Amino acid sequence: MRNILGFASGLVFGIGLVVSGMANPAKVLNFLDLAGAWDPSLGFVMGGALVVTYLGYRLVWRRKTPVLAEGFDLPSSRRTDRPLVIGAALFGIGWGIGGFCPGPAWTALALLAPGTLIFLPMMLFGLWLGAQAKGLPGLNSKGNP
Amino acid sequence: MNPAIATEFTPFASLGGGALIGLSAVMVMALFGKVAGISGITNGVLGAVVPMASAPRDRNWRVAFILGLIAAPLAYRLFGGTVEQTVSGNLVGMGLAGFLIGLGTGLGSGCTSGHGVCGLARLSRRSLVAVLIFMASGIATVFVLRHVGGV
Structure with a gap:
């Protein structure tokens, strides 16, 4: 079950990269090329991902523990x-x-x-x-x- | 080494694809209680093969996650999508790029997903600093390669 859900999470992430255009290095490079043919798409990818992650994390953290682990393990370094x-x-x-x-x-x-x-x-x-x-x-x- | 190929600005597809990336990050947090940083997950997979400092012990779901990433464009094609991808053919440049990205994310403890998505969503100051630095250094690198050197 853990492996299937891990695979599914990776698949969703990868489909997201393909749909958003970020699997194409040319699109990423054009985002970084402010002085050239600038393609702002990457900013929209970050925006979409951030809104969902910000809200989703706060919903998930209402649980005491994750579904398949003993606790939430967040990076602790400040x-x-x-x-x-x-x-x-x-x-x-x-x-x-x-x-x-x-x-x-x-x-x-x-x-x-x-x-x-x-x-x-x-x-x-x-x-x-x-x-x-x-x-x-x-x-x-x-x-x- | 990066001949500029014009790409189309795709606000809706990018927003939607970004939301899927966010959904995956939320899945990983809800299921495994971890941030979905690809360099960190790759670290876990690598730790299964070679001895590594600070590699996580729980590797199986991480290996499965990477397999899911690899399978994604194939699944997308299977359902009729086209995967657009232009990878530079400059092998020396790509080797150097790969090495710097590995080294940088190893040292800096994260990449575009770990710092850029999960870290910023956690309102981590460390991640904000990392994102500002790698964006600035990426923009400066592209500027030099495309507009200064004339390589």
């Missing part, structure tokens, strides 16, 4: 620290080069474009490296001026 800032900046550069972020990259896999087949393994390698590096002492703002 600090705007160095890994967050550096990570977001690097992510933006990659996003601006490729027009993919992780969700659309997965939905592109089955269409087998050569660019996707290079992108995904490199993304997984980067993700692994980033997760390992996050805890490095040099990256934490503690002890720095």
Whole structure:
């Protein structure tokens, strides 16, 4: 049951990406291209997603526990620290080069474009490296001026 | 490396597709009590294959979620939809992009979905900072590649 519902959630997310046009890197890049043929669609995707998520979360949080888990497990970190800032900046550069972020990259896999087949393994390698590096002492703002 | 291909502004399809993404985020919260960040979910899947710092233990639903993402365009086609997708053929650029996106979301603990949708819906200040930074850095990157370098 958990697996079927997990699959269904991913399917709904992926259909949303396809319908909204966000599975197409060209559309994402044109959103970021303010000085070119600007396509504001991505702003509408974020808007639609945010309204539903904001309201839906508040309905769901009236429950004591989720349907299939013991409790709600929300990110607890509050600090705007160095890994967050550096990570977001690097992510933006990659996003601006490729027009993919992780969700659309997965939905592109089955269409087998050569660019996707290079992108995904490199993304997984980067993700692994980033997760390992996050805890490095040099990256934490503690002890720095 | 990004020849500008004009794309049509699709306010209604984008709003509707965005609402579906929101519905999925609400499903993941209601069912599993988690934020639906794709980089975080991918982290969980990756943790099943290679040793990883801070990978979540509960992997099965995450693997199923990613399979659902992969199946989505195929299901959409099966029901008569067309999937438009123009992926750059510059393999060096795409490899670099993939690496930076993986590294950045790994370090920054989230991507467009985790920070941009779930984080903002939770009114997280960390997520707002992340979204502003990756939007600005994405816009600057596209500006340089398309309008400065003339690559």
